[in-house]
Amino acid sequence: MSDETTSVAGGPLAAAPVHRDPLALVVRFQSLIGLVLVAIGGVIFSPRRHGEILFLAPDNMANIVRAVSETGIIAIGMTFVIITAGIDLSVGAVLGLSSVVTATMMISGGFGLIPTVLAVLLMGTVFGMIQGMISSRFRLEPFIVTLAGLQAARGLALVVSGNQYINISYGEGPGLAPPVFAVLGERLFNNTVPVATIVFIVFAAIATLVLNTTRFGRYVFAVGGNERAARISGVPVSVVKMSVYAITGFAAALAGIVHAGQFNFGSANDGMGYELTAIAAVVIGGTSLFGGAGSMVGTVAGTIMLGALANILQLNNITPAMQLLATAAIIVLAAVLQSLVRRREGLGR
Numbered sequence: 420m421s422d423e424t425t426s427v428a429g430g431p432l433a434a435a436p437v438h439r440d441p442l443a444l445v446v447r448f449q450s451l452i453g454l455v456l457v458a459i460g461g462v463i464f465s466p467r468r469h470g471e472i473l474f475l476a477p478d479n480m481a482n483i484v485r486a487v488s489e490t491g492i493i494a495i496g497m498t499f500v501i502i503t504a505g506i507d508l509s510v511g512a513v514l515g516l517s518s519v520v521t522a523t524m525m526i527s528g529g530f531g532l533i534p535t536v537l538a539v540l541l542m543g544t545v546f547g548m549i550q551g552m553i554s555s556r557f558r559l560e561p562f563i564v565t566l567a568g569l570q571a572a573r574g575l576a577l578v579v580s581g582n583q584y585i586n587i588s589y590g591e592g593p594g595l596a597p598p599v600f601a602v603l604g605e606r607l608f609n610n611t612v613p614v615a616t617i618v619f620i621v622f623a624a625i626a627t628l629v630l631n632t633t634r635f636g637r638y639v640f641a642v643g644g645n646e647r648a649a650r651i652s653g654v655p656v657s658v659v660k661m662s663v664y665a666i667t668g669f670a671a672a673l674a675g676i677v678h679a680g681q682f683n684f685g686s687a688n689d690g691m692g693y694e695l696t697a698i699a700a701v702v703i704g705g706t707s708l709f710g711g712a713g714s715m716v717g718t719v720a721g722t723i724m725l726g727a728l729a730n731i732l733q734l735n736n737i738t739p740a741m742q743l744l745a746t747a748a749i750i751v752l753a754a755v756l757q758s759l760v761r762r763r764e765g766l767g768r
Contacts, residue, residue, distance in 0.1 A: 454720045461730070477611060488615035492622055493697040495670055496667035497510065501643075501713065507694070510671040512572035512573045514675040520538070525600065526596060527594075532599055540673060543671050544665045544668050548668065580685065600680055622670070627716065639663060642659050699725060699746060700721040703750065704717030705721070707757055709757070728745060
């Protein structure tokens with residue numbers, strides 16, 4: 420869409436009103452619209468107990484945001500990648516690997532909290548960077564590279580863990596994790612707000628600033644919008660691509676640390692399917708699968724919307740299979756709306 424101008428009595432051009440495409444506006448704010456609709460549906464269809472709407476109960480709200488914290492952290496990282504028109508299927512496996520390494524370093528290795536956290540975050544960042552480098556250097560589809568990365572991360576997690584759960588016990592001495600690590604499973608502010616949710620919100624805030632206020636953020640949008648034009652304009656495309664996958668690897672590692680802290684164990688099977696939930700949150704949040712458009716606020720809203728929807732269905736004893744079908748329908752609807760907008764703007768086929 421472009422601004423239209425008209426000549427007025429031979430004088431200077433006056434701007435005519437810009438007619439925004441209603442469908443484009445819906446797509447732009449689809450996550451917020453969806454979140455409002457899900458919240459309304461939650462109030463309407465929520466079971467009652469002693470006159471109280473269970474969906475709105477403070478404990479239930481806390482459960483929703485706690486449940487989506489890990490996938491939300493991953494989705495924040497995934498937003499960078501999808502804006503560049505990429506994809507990362509390895510994040511769920513990297514979460515599992517990170518939870519295993521976190522538990523192993525503290526329980527078997529005797530490492531303290533800070534060395535463990537720094538080592539795991541560095542591991543995830545390097546893992547993601549390598550995937551971005553391979554994809555960019557050899558011009559391979561990110562789907563293929565990160566699918567291989569998924570298998571590699573799962574295999575490494577199985578090797579490290581010996582295909583066993585690594586339980587985390589707290590205390591002082593050999594075979595015990597630092598008690599402070601247990602704070603990730605607790606709630607603050609009168610036992611209301613989960614610490615994992617605070618990590619999610621802080622990470623989202625930092626990512627929002629990076630994406631919207633830095634040169635790197637502008638480069639991310641430029642690469643996704645038109646990679647060839649970005650390269651001609653002097654944007655270091657390969658560096659940007661490696662960087663966004665490094666961010667996603669960092670996010671998956673952070674989620675793995677949070678996961679280990681919340682559930683007090685590490686397992687090679689942790690994080691299965693998380694990549695699909697994260698991608699769903701990003702797409703529902705309005706980030707274009709075609710690249711060049713997206714927002715962190717939308718991703719956060721999409722993440723919470725999926726969590727609220729799952730919670731409503733659980734409160735009404737709807738089977739997990741129906742929950743998956745409902746999520747799938749929402750993803751398809753979001754993707755269809757994006758495609759329709761591109762066609763109306765002359766960007767699609």
